[in-house]
Amino acid sequence: MTARVLDGRAAADAIKNELAERVAALRERGVVPGIATVLVGADPASQLYVGMKHKQSESIGMNSIQRELPADATQEQVEALIDELNADPACHGYIVQLPLPKHLDTDAILERIDPSKDADGLHPTNLGRLVLNVNTPITSPLPCTPRGVIELLVRNGYDLAGKHVVVVGRGVTIGRSIGLLLTRREYNATVTLTHTGTTDLGHHLRQADVIVGAAGVKHIVRAEDVKPGAAVLDVGVTRESDPETGKSKVHGDVHPDVADVAGWLSPNPGGVGPMTVALLMTNVVEAAERTVG
Numbered sequence: 341m342t343a344r345v346l347d348g349r350a351a352a353d354a355i356k357n358e359l360a361e362r363v364a365a366l367r368e369r370g371v372v373p374g375i376a377t378v379l380v381g382a383d384p385a386s387q388l389y390v391g392m393k394h395k396q397s398e399s400i401g402m403n404s405i406q407r408e409l410p411a412d413a414t415q416e417q418v419e420a421l422i423d424e425l426n427a428d429p430a431c432h433g434y435i436v437q438l439p440l441p442k443h444l445d446t447d448a449i450l451e452r453i454d455p456s457k458d459a460d461g462l463h464p465t466n467l468g469r470l471v472l473n474v475n476t477p478i479t480s481p482l483p484c485t486p487r488g489v490i491e492l493l494v495r496n497g498y499d500l501a502g503k504h505v506v507v508v509g510r511g512v513t514i515g516r517s518i519g520l521l522l523t524r525r526e527y528n529a530t531v532t533l534t535h536t537g538t539t540d541l542g543h544h545l546r547q548a549d550v551i552v553g554a555a556g557v558k559h560i561v562r563a564e565d566v567k568p569g570a571a572v573l574d575v576g577v578t579r580e581s582d583p584e585t586g587k588s589k590v591h592g593d594v595h596p597d598v599a600d601v602a603g604w605l606s607p608n609p610g611g612v613g614p615m616t617v618a619l620l621m622t623n624v625v626e627a628a629e630r631t632v633g
């Protein structure tokens with residue numbers, strides 16, 4: 341391995357230390373930032389992620405509210421819980437853990453979240469503000485994972501200005517929104533959005549200074565398609581059962597051989613995942629700060 345590691349755990353710890361000070365300052369003013377999660381069903385990965393969010397939020401002095409519904413909860417039950425959290429003054433921001441069970445209308449549920457409490461930054465109003473570029477400096481929540489990718493690079497001294505970033509994956513949590521952030525004047529990157537329907541993906545990847553693999557396709561980013569010295573961030577998650585142990589194993593979008601070609605590599609796990617949680621907490625602390633001006 342020759343690539344320098346973009347250590348997401350270390351960067352997330354630094355963010356959490358900074359947030360702990362902001363939380364303490366809010367507490368002195370009588371405001372305890374409150375984060376809530378909504379978990380529908382008992383998917384083990386979702387339980388793990390929700391647990392991490394609460395543990396880490398509490399560790400920096402935030403109040404955390406954990407709400408759960410059974411896997412067969414109706415649309416009305418989930419929406420009633422959303423209305424409750426929208427009205428709860430102790431909750432400054434919250435997320436609905438995704439994916440939701442298939443019988444539920446995810447878009448309708450996410451749209452029901454009060455945009456000012458949208459800790460994921462994925463509400464249509466907040467994505468619309470991002471498109472219109474009206475929330476710089478930040479006046480409304482930004483999507484956590486794209487923000488985490490950028491923070492990970494910037495905190496490691498990587499200058500994005502003038503760089504060509506190729507994003508693989510068109511999902512709303514990363515692919516569709518990250519270019520809107522990266523092309524802001526404060527970063528000045530140039531972005532190509534590719535996906536599983538892109539013709540000759542390798543052609544695009546080979547021109548990239550930065551690659552963000554977020555398609556959820558195991559090893560779609562191959563070493564032969566990476567320009568030597570490029571920064572590569574692995575955000576994809578594919579779960580497979582290991583034939584030897586029978587245990588579930590996580591694979592990223594980036595082939596392990598990329599470590600010998602890339603200049604910078606964010607591993608998976610240990611890269612963007614911890615940053616997503618840190619930026620989620622940032623969105624909630626910022627929402628709490630906005631309530632006191």
Ligand SMILES: Nc1nc2c(c(=O)[nH]1)N[C@@H](CN(C=O)c1ccc(C(=O)N[C@@H](CCC(=O)O)C(=O)O)cc1)CN2
Nearest residue numbers: 389435436437438439460609610611612613614616617
């Ligand atoms: N409402 C949302 N749902 C989901 C999101 C999201 O951003 N908002 N993203 C993913 C899951 N996710 C957060 O919810 C998430 C995934 C992974 C990690 C993380 O830190 N992973 C660790 C490894 C953890 C382990 O397996 O032990 C790592 O990458 O180092 C954090 C958050 C889908 N749903």
